[in-house]
Each structure stands twice: as structure tokens, then as C-alpha cells.
Amino acid sequence: MMREKFLRLLNIAIFALVLLLLTSAQTSLWMQIFGYFPAPLLWLPIIAYVAINRTPLETIIITQIFSLIMAPATVMPEGLLMICNLGVALSVQVFKTRIYWNAATYIMMVSGGSVVLFHLLHMLGSFMVRMPDYQPLTSPSLSDWIVQAMLTPLAAPPIIWLLSFIDRLTGREMAVENMEDSWGGSR
Template sequence: MTSRYLILSNYFGFLVLTIALTSLQCSLWLQFFGYIPSPYMWIPTLAYWSIFRRVHEGLFMCYILVISTIALSSIPLSLFLFLNLLCFALALLIKQRIYWNGPTYLMLISGVISLAFPIFHFLLSWMLESKPISDPEILDGMLSGLFTALVSLPLYYVFSKIDTLTHKELPTEAGTSNYE
């Protein structure tokens, strides 16, 4: 396969996986666990692409994720995009300060992003929406953040597998790879 097909298949692999994961979050989780807060299943992908890819690649994936998952929510598209870009920026900010390799790093970034997500959502809602969030679900948000951090650990290996299959260079130490 040519490198172009490999790049495309890498994007496609992550996209399909994320759609499957977010559908699982909305549907399968409901069947099994009812209305217990579910992990934000697109956030591990966003975190992975924020920390183990070049900025423009991560940014592109951020847009793809927003477009592919917006159908599962009633949130306005612009707000969701804004929120995800903020999360992406937060991940980059952390990456600049702290970096190590491996699944635990993805876990950390996913956890931080998913905890920051409801805060950003609340703030942006008050800034941009005509009917802002009046009663934020703080406990639910925290539980979702915790679950997101937990699921990102096994997901790291799935993401790495996609990278291996599509011949994408696996993440190495910061500054020594082409992800900077």
C-alpha cells in the first residue's frame, strides 16, 4: 500500500473506532448500566491525536470527531466544536509542560480533558447560549471523567494496534519523534 492509503486508512480506522465507541456510550451503556454516567468515548481519541500527532493532524482529527459525533447529541455544532478545540488546546498545553510515553500518559490527558470538558461546557454555555446550563451535573461529570480515564488505558493498546497496522510510527519519547 502506498503511504497515502496508509494515512487514509489510519484516519479511517480511528474514525470507525470512535463512532463505534460513541455509539456504545449512547446505546449499549444505556442497556447495561442504565443512566449511570458514561465515559466520554471520543475523548481518548482526541487526547491520543493531541499528544501523539502533529498539531495540524490533531486539529484535523478534532474536526472529524466533532462532525462524526454531533449526531448523537442535541448540543449546537458550534458549541461542540469550540469545546473540543478548547480540550485539544488544553492537551497541547499539558504536553508542552509534562510528557512521557505510554498508556498512563494517555490516561492522564484523557482524565484531565474529560474533567475539564463539563467546566468548559458550563462556561461556554453561559457565554454563548440563550438558555445556559442552570444546574450543572457536577457529580455525573466527575464520574464520567473518571470512567473516561479508566477506559483510555485499554484503548491505548487498540489505538497503537491501528497505528501498527497502518504503519504509523508509534509514539516515542517527546522531541525524538516526528510528533512534535
């Protein structure tokens, strides 16, 4: 039992480390190489993977932890980032109960959809946030959204492969099989 808990925590810790690495790569490495060309949102495949392979409770906890880890990399309010990430994660879970196939194309599709959903949630959320210095997003850069929605799915397969490898390493591969009933749905 102790070992199982340890492995679970280790799994989250390694996922968090991967998230940090990818977030840094997106914000810094990409900028060094491609300048200000829109970067793929590399954290979204991780959120999508967690949403697909974990129970809702775990998804909520992990997503919130991840949002806190990512928050220093943006001027976006933490709360809004958490809401957007949570919205994406839970939407992916609900989507999975309706449509699912076990292939790389699925995760690519979900990643691409997550990018659009994240931006829409952010735009919607920006009108609801009432903070002294915060202004709503009235003129979104749609071209950036499109480029990101195309680039993120391309980056998703290796990330998913890495996460599955970590899952296998920490004995988490059964999580996928046990989560279907959590929403009362089936594949």
C-alpha cells in the first residue's frame, strides 16, 4: 500500500518535471530558435493525457498542481489559468466517455481540440475576471491560435509516448482500464 502511494506520488512528480521541461522549452527554447513564431502549447498534451488516463478526482488534483507550476511562466492570472486547464481536462474526460479510440491520432485530435478550447475558455474567462489591472481579451490573435492548433498535435505523439513510458515505469498502466465507470459512461 505504501509502495503504491509512493509510486503514485513519484508518477505525479515525474509528470510535473516533464511539464516543467516542456513549458520551459515552449517559452524559452522555441523563442531562441524560432523567435516569436507561435509555439505549440506543449503542456496541453500532458493535461489531455492525464484527463484520458486518470480518474476525475486525480485529474482535477493533477491539473491544479500543474497550473500552479505553470503560473510563473505567464502573466495570465493563476485562477484563470487553473479554470481554463481544468475546463480543458474535464471536457476531454467527458469527450472520452462518448468518443474514444486507442491510437495516436486520437491524442493528436484531442490535443488540437484542447488548444482551441483553452483559448476559447481563456477568452470567455477574461470577460468574467474582475481584477484591477486585468482587461478582457477583445482582439484575439486568431492566426496564432490556428498555427498552435496545428503544431500542438504534431508535438503530441512523442510527449504521449514519454508519459506512457513513465506510467509503465511507475506501474500506472492499469489506470486507463479502471476509469471508464467514473462518469457512468462507456466507450
